Amino acid sequence: MNNKAYLTNYDINEALDKYIKLLNIKESTEETETKDSLGRISAEGVYAKISNPFYNCSAMDGIAVKAVKTHGANEKNHIILEKGTDYEEVDTGDPIPESFDAVIMVEDIIKESETSVKIHKSAARWENIRSLGEDIVESTLIIGKNHKIRPVDIGAMIAGGISKVHVYKKPLVGIIPTGDEIVELNDNLKIGDIIEFNSKMFAAQVNEWGMESKVYGIAKDKKEDIIAALEKAYKECDVVIINAGSSAGREDYTYDAVSALGKVHIHGIAIKPGKPAILGEINGKPVIGVPGYPVSAYFVMENIVKPVISKYINFFDEKEEIEAVLSRRVMSSLKYLEFIRVKIGLVDEKYIATPLQRGAGTTMSLVNCDGVLEVPQNYEGYEKGETVKLKLLKTQKEIKNTLVLIGSHDPILDTASDMMKNRNFRYTLSSAHVGSMGGITALRNEECHISTMHLLDEETGEYNIPFIKKYIPGKELVLIKFVKRTQGIMVRKDRKFSVSSIEDIKNNNLSFVNRQKGSGTRLLFDYELKKAGINPEEITGYEREELTHLAVAAAVKNGDADCGIGVYSAANIMNLDFIPIGDEHYDLVMPVKYLGLESFLEFLNTIKSDEYKKQLDKMGGYAYDELGKMIYL
Amino acid sequence: MNNKAYLTNYDINEALDKYIKLLNIKESTEETETKDSLGRISAEGVYAKISNPFYNCSAMDGIAVKAVKTHGANEKNHIILEKGTDYEEVDTGDPIPESFDAVIMVEDIIKESETSVKIHKSAARWENIRSLGEDIVESTLIIGKNHKIRPVDIGAMIAGGISKVHVYKKPLVGIIPTGDEIVELNDNLKIGDIIEFNSKMFAAQVNEWGMESKVYGIAKDKKEDIIAALEKAYKECDVVIINAGSSAGREDYTYDAVSALGKVHIHGIAIKPGKPAILGEINGKPVIGVPGYPVSAYFVMENIVKPVISKYINFFDEKEEIEAVLSRRVMSSLKYLEFIRVKIGLVDEKYIATPLQRGAGTTMSLVNCDGVLEVPQNYEGYEKGETVKLKLLKTQKEIKNTLVLIGSHDPILDTASDMMKNRNFRYTLSSAHVGSMGGITALRNEECHISTMHLLDEETGEYNIPFIKKYIPGKELVLIKFVKRTQGIMVRKDRKFSVSSIEDIKNNNLSFVNRQKGSGTRLLFDYELKKAGINPEEITGYEREELTHLAVAAAVKNGDADCGIGVYSAANIMNLDFIPIGDEHYDLVMPVKYLGLESFLEFLNTIKSDEYKKQLDKMGGYAYDELGKMIYL
Structure with a gap:
C-alpha cells in the first residue's frame, strides 16, 4: 500500500487556468x-x-418598366405599354433589363395583345426591384x-x-480504460468482473462536444502496461484520457505512467465528486486522468476535460442556467466545490429542485437528474426554501412537460413511463422512489405533482386516506385509485427450505432483505410481524434495506438473502416463487390544482388505456377495477 | 401565364393533421x-x-470483515484481525468474499504484520458495500x-x-432544387444567374433533425425534367422535397409533377411567409414543395416539413419558448399565421424583442435573428409594450451574453463583432443598422444596450450630445468616444466623368445613391446640399435608399449609380475612389447602468485593443485618439 502521490486540493478555476496556460494549446x-x-x-x-x-432583379413575376412611362396611370386612366420599348416580361429573380427601373406585378397588368399590356397603376422608381446587395x-x-x-x-x-x-480541426481524443477486473460487456460475465462503460460515455461526450474520439483496449493495472498504452495513444491522438487509477490507492498507476512519459502538473482538485483527477502533459498534449466512479468521471469530463480540450476549437456549448427553489436542505463540505444532482419540477410556475442521492457509483442518477447544483468551496450548503442557480441537463421545455412523481415504488411505474413516452414523446413521467411516507413528505413540501402510496391504517383497516388527512391537512387533494396489488414473500425457486408464512422466516432462521424505513411495504412487514408476535431483532437481515421491489427481488434471486417482501410482479419479473400475504391499495394522490396539467392528462390516459391494462395482466398480481376513480379529500 | 392551381388557405394545424393522417407513416x-x-x-x-x-462489492479500498467481529472496537479498545479468518484485502469494486459482510476502509486500519491489522472502529453490517443492484x-x-x-x-x-x-432508422430525405436560372456557386457567375443555396440549408436542417439527406442536381423548369427528377428521387428516398416552383406562376411545375406521379393533398397553407407550400404523396412517401425565397423556405422547413417527417423517428427537438416585451408594434394579416423574426436583448432582466425586416429574400435576417414571434391567424398583431411568447433560435445564455447595439452603421462594427468573438467566444455583439436617429429611438425605447451615432448640430457644430439631450431627456447616459471618421463621395476608379465636390453631382447630372432617412450620413448630405444651395430634387437618385455604407459602395461599384456618399473605409473595401467632404464624430452612447455588463466590458476591451486599432489603420479613414473616453450626460 504505497500512497506515493500526495493529492493537492486546487481550486478548480485556478487549476484550469494554470493547466491551460502551461499547455498553451495551438488550434489547427x-x-x-x-x-x-x-x-x-x-x-x-x-x-x-x-x-x-449580385445584380438588380425582379422581386415579382411581372413586367419591368420605365417608371416615368407609367406616371399618370390610375383606375380611370389606363396606359398601354408596348413590349420591347416600354416593358419586358420578368419572373421573380430575373435581372432588370438595362434602362428599366421598376417592376409591375403580374396581378396588376391586363394583357392587350402578344406585345402590349394595359396598366391602371403607376410604378415608383425601384418598386418591386430587389436591388443589388439587398x-x-x-x-x-x-x-x-x-x-x-x-x-x-x-x-x-x-x-x-x-x-x-x-x-x-476536430481534435482526436484517445480514451484508455484501465483495470485488472475491467471487462468489455459480454455474455459470460463472472463475479468480480466490472463492465467497462465509462469509455463509451466519454466517447459520446467528446462527440457531442464536436470532437473525434478513439477508445483503446483495456490496459491492465500494471505500470508497464499503462505506460505502453499511453505511449501509443499520445502519439496517435491530440489528447489522452486515462480512466481510473487516478487515485492514490494500491493499484493507481496513472500518476506514475504520466510522469514517466511527461509531467503531471496537478493531481487533486477541490471538487466532489472528482477530486483525484490528474492533469498532465506529454510533449504538449494534454493527458488527463479521470477517476473511475461514473459520476465522478462524468463531472470531471464536463467540468475539467471539456473546458480544457475545447481550446482546440475555441468553443463549447454552455449549459443553460435557471433559478429554482430547493425542496430540501443541502449540506456540503467546506473543502470542495460540490456538484449535487437534482430533479427539477415545474410546480406552480416555480422550479423546485430536489437533491438526488450523492453516491458516486450511481449511473442511473445521471440518467434521471435534470440539473446540477454547484455548492462552492467554503460554502456549508443551502437551506430548504432557498433560491439557487442550477445548470440544466434538460431543456426547460422538457422539464415543463414532465410529471414529477415522488412516492412508493412499483414496477408498473416503469411501464407507465415507457408507454407514456410512446404515446407522445413530448411528455415524461419522472418517478423517484422514496416510499409511501416519503411521498407524503414530498406532497406536503410541494416537491412533486403526484405521489404513490399504500399505507394501511391499522385501526380502521382503511388505506391511504387516514394518513393524508393526518399528515397533509388543509390542502385540496384528490386520491386517484390506481391498482390493488398482492404483496408476499419472495423466495428462490431452487430454495432448500420451506416457507409458507411470516413465522417461517423466524422459525427457519432465514436471511431476509428489508425495504427502507417509511416505505409502505416495510410498514406492512412490521404490521405482519406484530400480528405474529415476532420481534424485528429476531429476523436476520431486518436492517438490510433496499429501495425498490425489484432491488429486493434481485437480492433474493442472487442468493444474497433467502427471502424478502414485495409485490407479485417483481417476483414474476425475477422468476421467483411468491407466497402471498395480502392485497393492498396502491393509489395516486395529487393536489386538485394539477388535474389540468397536460403531462398529468397524458399519464392518466396512459394508465387508463387498454394497452396498459393488458400489460398489468401480463405482469400479474394487479386488479384495476377502480383505476381512475377520483376521491376528493 | 396559366394559373392552373388554385391555392387554398388551410390552417396550418388542420393541414398537418390531415396530411399526416393521409400519409400514415410507418417507422422502420x-x-x-x-x-x-x-x-x-x-x-x-x-x-x-x-x-x-451484479454482485456485492467493496465501495472502498480496504478490508472485507465480518461486522460481528469488529464490535467493541473504539479509540481506546483496538481489535486485532487476522487475515483469512477475520479479513481479506479488497479494492474498490472487488467482490465481497463469502461470509464477510462489511468493509473497513484503508485509512481506518493499522497494519500490524503481513497477516494482521489493528482497527479502532467497529463496522456495521453492509457498511462500505455496494450491494447488488445498488x-x-x-x-x-x-x-x-x-x-x-x-x-x-x-x-x-x-x-x-x-x-x-x-x-x-433515419429516413433519407431527397432534395431537388429546380429553376432555369439556378446555378451552383462557381467562379464564373453572370448576370441572371441565381446561386442555389436553399438545398444546402435544407440538407443541414435535415441532418440537424437527426435524419439523412441527399441533394440532387438542379432540375430545369420543365415539367418533364421535374417529373424525371422526382421519379428518381422518390424511388431512392423516404421523403422528397422540391424547392421552388410551388407557387402558381408561369413556370411553377411542382404541382403538376407531383400530380403526375402521385397526388397533391394540400396546396396553400395560411402561413406567412410560406403560403404556397405543396403537401403531396407518391406511393405513400411524402413529397413536399417548398417555396423558393429563403425565408419562406426556412419557415416551411421548420414548421411543416419537420413535424411531418419527424414521424419517421417519433421525435423532434422543440424550440424553447420565452416571454418578451415588444419594443415596437407588430401588425399582421388576419389571413395568415405570420412568423416574425425578432432580435432579443436582455435589458434590465427583461427580454425585449425587436421585429426585424420581413422581406422573404433576406437570408441574413435568418442569420441575425434570435427568435420568432408567431402572430396567429385572425390576429391583427400586437402593441408595443405587450408581452408575447417567442420561440428561441439561440439559447438564453447566448442572448444574455449578447451586447445589443442599434444605431448608425460603420464597417468597423463588423470588425469589432468578429474580433470580440475571437477574444472570447461567449460574448456576441449584435448590431442592427437603422441610422443615428433610429439609434436614438432605440435608446429611448430601451430596445438596446448601446447605440452608435454621428449627428451634427448645425447651430453649434457639436456632434451627438445636443441630439441626445433633446430626444432622450432625463436618462442617465454616457457618451463613449469611438472614432473620428472621414465621409466623402464614392466613385468608380474607371469613371468617365470628373467629380471633386457635391456641386459636381448636380452639374454633371450624375446618378446618386442615397442613405435612408434618419441616418446621420443622409443628414450630412442634406447639410452639404443646403450649404451648396442645391435642391434635393436636382439630384438624380436622391430617393434611392440604402441602409449601410457598404450597400452604397456596392451600388456604385456595380455601376448602379455614378456616385454615393459614405465613409472612406467602405470605399477602400470596395476599391472605389473617394473625394472627402469632411470629418465627423462617430460615438457610442449607452445608459450608465449598463457600464458593468460583461458583454459591454468585452466589447470595450476589444475596441481599445491594439489589434483593433491596427485594423482601423488598415481600413483607413479613422482617427482614434479619444477612443474610450467617457462623457457622462
Missing part, C-alpha cells in the same frame, strides 16, 4: 466545403465575397470567428459566394 | 451498438438485463421509448448489460 484549422460545415466552428470571420443579389452586401460579416455553424449560416455563406470555409 | 427500426447510439431515438423501452453491480436493478427501465440517447444513457445501458439497442 482546415478548409471544408461550406455545405458540409454544419456544427463546425469557424476559424475566421467570414465576409461575403459577392453581394446577394440581402447581403459584399464584404459584410456573415459569421464571426469562433461561431458554431448552423443551417441558416450555410445558406447565407453560399449566398455570399463562400464555397469553402476555414474551421478548426 | 434497426439495431445499433449501444456505444454508437448517441443522438439516435430509442424505438423501444430499454430495461436493464443485468444489475449493476445502481441499476435488473429489469428496471433505463430509458423509455422515443427518447433521444445521451452520453449518460449510453453509460447506463452498457452498465445494465445492453450491448445493442433498437433505434429508428
Whole structure:
C-alpha cells in the first residue's frame, strides 16, 4: 500500500487556468466545403465575397418598366405599354433589363395583345426591384470567428459566394480504460468482473462536444502496461484520457505512467465528486486522468476535460442556467466545490429542485437528474426554501412537460413511463422512489405533482386516506385509485427450505432483505410481524434495506438473502416463487390544482388505456377495477 | 401565364393533421451498438438485463470483515484481525468474499504484520458495500421509448448489460432544387444567374433533425425534367422535397409533377411567409414543395416539413419558448399565421424583442435573428409594450451574453463583432443598422444596450450630445468616444466623368445613391446640399435608399449609380475612389447602468485593443485618439 502521490486540493478555476496556460494549446484549422460545415466552428470571420443579389432583379413575376412611362396611370386612366420599348416580361429573380427601373406585378397588368399590356397603376422608381446587395452586401460579416455553424449560416455563406470555409480541426481524443477486473460487456460475465462503460460515455461526450474520439483496449493495472498504452495513444491522438487509477490507492498507476512519459502538473482538485483527477502533459498534449466512479468521471469530463480540450476549437456549448427553489436542505463540505444532482419540477410556475442521492457509483442518477447544483468551496450548503442557480441537463421545455412523481415504488411505474413516452414523446413521467411516507413528505413540501402510496391504517383497516388527512391537512387533494396489488414473500425457486408464512422466516432462521424505513411495504412487514408476535431483532437481515421491489427481488434471486417482501410482479419479473400475504391499495394522490396539467392528462390516459391494462395482466398480481376513480379529500 | 392551381388557405394545424393522417407513416427500426447510439431515438423501452453491480462489492479500498467481529472496537479498545479468518484485502469494486459482510476502509486500519491489522472502529453490517443492484436493478427501465440517447444513457445501458439497442432508422430525405436560372456557386457567375443555396440549408436542417439527406442536381423548369427528377428521387428516398416552383406562376411545375406521379393533398397553407407550400404523396412517401425565397423556405422547413417527417423517428427537438416585451408594434394579416423574426436583448432582466425586416429574400435576417414571434391567424398583431411568447433560435445564455447595439452603421462594427468573438467566444455583439436617429429611438425605447451615432448640430457644430439631450431627456447616459471618421463621395476608379465636390453631382447630372432617412450620413448630405444651395430634387437618385455604407459602395461599384456618399473605409473595401467632404464624430452612447455588463466590458476591451486599432489603420479613414473616453450626460 504505497500512497506515493500526495493529492493537492486546487481550486478548480485556478487549476484550469494554470493547466491551460502551461499547455498553451495551438488550434489547427482546415478548409471544408461550406455545405458540409454544419456544427463546425469557424476559424475566421467570414465576409461575403459577392453581394446577394449580385445584380438588380425582379422581386415579382411581372413586367419591368420605365417608371416615368407609367406616371399618370390610375383606375380611370389606363396606359398601354408596348413590349420591347416600354416593358419586358420578368419572373421573380430575373435581372432588370438595362434602362428599366421598376417592376409591375403580374396581378396588376391586363394583357392587350402578344406585345402590349394595359396598366391602371403607376410604378415608383425601384418598386418591386430587389436591388443589388439587398440581402447581403459584399464584404459584410456573415459569421464571426469562433461561431458554431448552423443551417441558416450555410445558406447565407453560399449566398455570399463562400464555397469553402476555414474551421478548426476536430481534435482526436484517445480514451484508455484501465483495470485488472475491467471487462468489455459480454455474455459470460463472472463475479468480480466490472463492465467497462465509462469509455463509451466519454466517447459520446467528446462527440457531442464536436470532437473525434478513439477508445483503446483495456490496459491492465500494471505500470508497464499503462505506460505502453499511453505511449501509443499520445502519439496517435491530440489528447489522452486515462480512466481510473487516478487515485492514490494500491493499484493507481496513472500518476506514475504520466510522469514517466511527461509531467503531471496537478493531481487533486477541490471538487466532489472528482477530486483525484490528474492533469498532465506529454510533449504538449494534454493527458488527463479521470477517476473511475461514473459520476465522478462524468463531472470531471464536463467540468475539467471539456473546458480544457475545447481550446482546440475555441468553443463549447454552455449549459443553460435557471433559478429554482430547493425542496430540501443541502449540506456540503467546506473543502470542495460540490456538484449535487437534482430533479427539477415545474410546480406552480416555480422550479423546485430536489437533491438526488450523492453516491458516486450511481449511473442511473445521471440518467434521471435534470440539473446540477454547484455548492462552492467554503460554502456549508443551502437551506430548504432557498433560491439557487442550477445548470440544466434538460431543456426547460422538457422539464415543463414532465410529471414529477415522488412516492412508493412499483414496477408498473416503469411501464407507465415507457408507454407514456410512446404515446407522445413530448411528455415524461419522472418517478423517484422514496416510499409511501416519503411521498407524503414530498406532497406536503410541494416537491412533486403526484405521489404513490399504500399505507394501511391499522385501526380502521382503511388505506391511504387516514394518513393524508393526518399528515397533509388543509390542502385540496384528490386520491386517484390506481391498482390493488398482492404483496408476499419472495423466495428462490431452487430454495432448500420451506416457507409458507411470516413465522417461517423466524422459525427457519432465514436471511431476509428489508425495504427502507417509511416505505409502505416495510410498514406492512412490521404490521405482519406484530400480528405474529415476532420481534424485528429476531429476523436476520431486518436492517438490510433496499429501495425498490425489484432491488429486493434481485437480492433474493442472487442468493444474497433467502427471502424478502414485495409485490407479485417483481417476483414474476425475477422468476421467483411468491407466497402471498395480502392485497393492498396502491393509489395516486395529487393536489386538485394539477388535474389540468397536460403531462398529468397524458399519464392518466396512459394508465387508463387498454394497452396498459393488458400489460398489468401480463405482469400479474394487479386488479384495476377502480383505476381512475377520483376521491376528493 | 396559366394559373392552373388554385391555392387554398388551410390552417396550418388542420393541414398537418390531415396530411399526416393521409400519409400514415410507418417507422422502420434497426439495431445499433449501444456505444454508437448517441443522438439516435430509442424505438423501444430499454430495461436493464443485468444489475449493476451484479454482485456485492467493496465501495472502498480496504478490508472485507465480518461486522460481528469488529464490535467493541473504539479509540481506546483496538481489535486485532487476522487475515483469512477475520479479513481479506479488497479494492474498490472487488467482490465481497463469502461470509464477510462489511468493509473497513484503508485509512481506518493499522497494519500490524503481513497477516494482521489493528482497527479502532467497529463496522456495521453492509457498511462500505455496494450491494447488488445498488445502481441499476435488473429489469428496471433505463430509458423509455422515443427518447433521444445521451452520453449518460449510453453509460447506463452498457452498465445494465445492453450491448445493442433498437433505434429508428433515419429516413433519407431527397432534395431537388429546380429553376432555369439556378446555378451552383462557381467562379464564373453572370448576370441572371441565381446561386442555389436553399438545398444546402435544407440538407443541414435535415441532418440537424437527426435524419439523412441527399441533394440532387438542379432540375430545369420543365415539367418533364421535374417529373424525371422526382421519379428518381422518390424511388431512392423516404421523403422528397422540391424547392421552388410551388407557387402558381408561369413556370411553377411542382404541382403538376407531383400530380403526375402521385397526388397533391394540400396546396396553400395560411402561413406567412410560406403560403404556397405543396403537401403531396407518391406511393405513400411524402413529397413536399417548398417555396423558393429563403425565408419562406426556412419557415416551411421548420414548421411543416419537420413535424411531418419527424414521424419517421417519433421525435423532434422543440424550440424553447420565452416571454418578451415588444419594443415596437407588430401588425399582421388576419389571413395568415405570420412568423416574425425578432432580435432579443436582455435589458434590465427583461427580454425585449425587436421585429426585424420581413422581406422573404433576406437570408441574413435568418442569420441575425434570435427568435420568432408567431402572430396567429385572425390576429391583427400586437402593441408595443405587450408581452408575447417567442420561440428561441439561440439559447438564453447566448442572448444574455449578447451586447445589443442599434444605431448608425460603420464597417468597423463588423470588425469589432468578429474580433470580440475571437477574444472570447461567449460574448456576441449584435448590431442592427437603422441610422443615428433610429439609434436614438432605440435608446429611448430601451430596445438596446448601446447605440452608435454621428449627428451634427448645425447651430453649434457639436456632434451627438445636443441630439441626445433633446430626444432622450432625463436618462442617465454616457457618451463613449469611438472614432473620428472621414465621409466623402464614392466613385468608380474607371469613371468617365470628373467629380471633386457635391456641386459636381448636380452639374454633371450624375446618378446618386442615397442613405435612408434618419441616418446621420443622409443628414450630412442634406447639410452639404443646403450649404451648396442645391435642391434635393436636382439630384438624380436622391430617393434611392440604402441602409449601410457598404450597400452604397456596392451600388456604385456595380455601376448602379455614378456616385454615393459614405465613409472612406467602405470605399477602400470596395476599391472605389473617394473625394472627402469632411470629418465627423462617430460615438457610442449607452445608459450608465449598463457600464458593468460583461458583454459591454468585452466589447470595450476589444475596441481599445491594439489589434483593433491596427485594423482601423488598415481600413483607413479613422482617427482614434479619444477612443474610450467617457462623457457622462
